[in-house]
Structure formats: C-alpha cells, structure tokens
Amino acid sequence: MARDPIDLHVDVRGDGFPILMLHGHPGASGCLSVFAHRLSPRYRTICPDLRGYGRSRPRGAFEMDAHLEDLEALLERLHVDRYLLLGWSLGGILALELALRHGDRVAGVIGIATAARPRGSHPPVSRQDLAYTAVAGILNRLKPGWRWNIETFGKRSLFRHLVRRQEPSVYRYLAREGVSAYLKTHPEATRALQQALQQGYDRRSELDRVRCPCLWLAGDRDCHITPEASRETALALADCQWICYRDTAHLFPWEIPERVCRDIETWLSDRPDLGAIAHV
Known part of the structure; x- marks a missing residue:
C-alpha cells in the first residue's frame, strides 16, 4: 500500500497563530469554511483536503496512518512548528492522533462531533x-x-x-x-476508514497523554457519533470543556454556525496563550 506522503491540496487564510483544520468523511477543505471565515482574521487557518478527498488524489489503497504522514509533511512544508487543531468527525480523530504523536507542538485541540471511541446509533438505511x-x-x-x-x-x-x-x-x-x-470522495478513502472502524478503533486509554487544553462539541441528536461517545472522550482528557447543543445532529456547525463559532472564539479568547493576534 502507498505510504509515502503526498502533497495535499490546502486552503490557507489569514495570519497569526496556525490552526490546522481537518474535515470529516465524506468531506473536503471547503466544509471547514464555516470556521475559517470566522477565525482567519485572527489566526492562520490551514484547511487541507485529506488524502482521497477533494483535490488530494490518492495513489492507490492506503491505511489511516497515511493521513498523519501527509499532515506532518504539510506542516513541514508550511514551516509550522506549533499549532492548534480543529477536527470535525474523522478530522477530530486525526487531531487526537496528532496530539498523541506531537504533544509538545500542539497548543490545543477542538473536537467537533468526534470521539476517541466513535460509536453511532444510525437506524437501518432503506x-x-x-x-x-x-x-x-x-x-x-x-x-x-x-x-x-x-x-x-x-x-x-x-x-x-x-x-x-x-x-x-x-x-x-x-x-x-x-x-x-461527497462526489469527490475516492473509494480508497472510504475503505481506509471502514477498515479502521472494523478493527475497533479506540484510543481512550491513551488520552491521559494529551495535556493541552481541549474543547469538545457535540450535537445531542447525533446518531453518527453519539453525544455519549463525545462526552466519554471529553471526560478522559485532562483539560477539556464539553458543550452539547440541543436539537442538533452531526452537521450542527451548519445548523447553528453563529453559536458554535462564538463558543469557539470564547474558548480561544479565554486562553490568550494559545496565540490569537489582537484585532487591529
């Protein structure tokens, strides 16, 4: 299987402290524009298309670790040493993996509709x-x-x-x-994710190694990654605030974008050490 890093397509906006933003499945960098638009005036938002998504074409079959290798290569290419992470669904899982790999470089993690042991309650599809x-x-x-x-x-x-x-x-x-x-998600990306889930992905026992501040957000009617799975992750993290939004589901940042972005901005502003630049 292909394991060498590939050059990811990436949308970079703004200046200031970097935030690496990671989309879910199926997804692409554009799905994160709801966050990048709000945060780029004060941060440098970095939104890549993961391997097999959007404009980042795969070179064949790959495993989930390939995403991490690609992201490490991207950060090196952009000369990013220390950064914040924001991950939605699959992107949140990858954010946790990066925090576990590079805890000294990660200033904070924002997890959106995600969990260290993802569990769903989706009804059968007819x-x-x-x-x-x-x-x-x-x-x-x-x-x-x-x-x-x-x-x-x-x-x-x-x-x-x-x-x-x-x-x-x-x-x-x-x-x-x-x-x-959805249309630009390659079958190889779907297979890589399904393989990881079938193997019983579970990083709960490792979460005590994530020492940076975290913000974990959930929708109370999310059946793709349940709020219970999200809260379980938040409780296992050493320094984590958990917010659950009523009457929302997996795509809650598109349902209540103003409130979600405001909560993220508040969490960041309460932690000036995380690198925001002041308004001019």
Whole structure:
C-alpha cells in the first residue's frame, strides 16, 4: 500500500497563530469554511483536503496512518512548528492522533462531533431512504434551500439524520459544500476508514497523554457519533470543556454556525496563550 506522503491540496487564510483544520468523511477543505471565515482574521487557518478527498488524489489503497504522514509533511512544508487543531468527525480523530504523536507542538485541540471511541446509533438505511436522498440532493444542488424540496424530499431522506433543523440555510451549506465533497470522495478513502472502524478503533486509554487544553462539541441528536461517545472522550482528557447543543445532529456547525463559532472564539479568547493576534 502507498505510504509515502503526498502533497495535499490546502486552503490557507489569514495570519497569526496556525490552526490546522481537518474535515470529516465524506468531506473536503471547503466544509471547514464555516470556521475559517470566522477565525482567519485572527489566526492562520490551514484547511487541507485529506488524502482521497477533494483535490488530494490518492495513489492507490492506503491505511489511516497515511493521513498523519501527509499532515506532518504539510506542516513541514508550511514551516509550522506549533499549532492548534480543529477536527470535525474523522478530522477530530486525526487531531487526537496528532496530539498523541506531537504533544509538545500542539497548543490545543477542538473536537467537533468526534470521539476517541466513535460509536453511532444510525437506524437501518432503506431503499426509500436512498431514493429520497438522491432526489433531495439533486434538487437542492439545482435550487439550494428550496423549501418545497426540504418538506417533500429532504425530511424523508438521510439528511434527516445529519441535521435536525431542516432549514434553507442548512441546505445551502449542503449544496455548496456537502454534495461536491461527497462526489469527490475516492473509494480508497472510504475503505481506509471502514477498515479502521472494523478493527475497533479506540484510543481512550491513551488520552491521559494529551495535556493541552481541549474543547469538545457535540450535537445531542447525533446518531453518527453519539453525544455519549463525545462526552466519554471529553471526560478522559485532562483539560477539556464539553458543550452539547440541543436539537442538533452531526452537521450542527451548519445548523447553528453563529453559536458554535462564538463558543469557539470564547474558548480561544479565554486562553490568550494559545496565540490569537489582537484585532487591529
């Protein structure tokens, strides 16, 4: 299997202390724009497409460790020595792995809808679910946030498990970032993730080695990575604040972006040692 690092496509914005932002599965760097837009005026936001996602094409089959090798090579290429981490879902798992590997370089970790032992409660998927999702996705791509499509197909599709708040603003995020990220996710990336999960990924026993401050965020109706799994991780971390948002699911940063970004900004501002530059 390919193990040599590849040059990841990356979106870099702003100046100041670096924040490496890692997307989930399926995903791409654009999915993190909800955070990068808010934080780039005070931080240097670094949002790569992971191997097998977006514009970072794989060289064949790979294992999850390849993501870490790619990210280490990216940080070296960008001359980043010390940094913050923000990871959403799969990105949060990779953020924990980097913190375990390079604890002296990681200033803090923000985990979003993620866990050291990811567990889900997703109900079985029917053919009708798939059909409604396909129609809802196509129509939403053509007319983002169309209320008729949300009411007719969206609420009957698999989107109902990703978001609780079936609002046009959420569907515009899905149209702008979600669908394209899904279509550009390579099968090799899916296989690498499934293999890791089938092997029973569980890093709870290692979390006492993560000594930096952490912020862990969850949606109370998330069935992809349950809030119980998120809270379990937060309790195992030495210095961690946990926030659970009511009536939200796995894509809660797109459901309540203002509140989530404000909570992240508050957590960062309460810790000036984490490197924010002052407003000019």
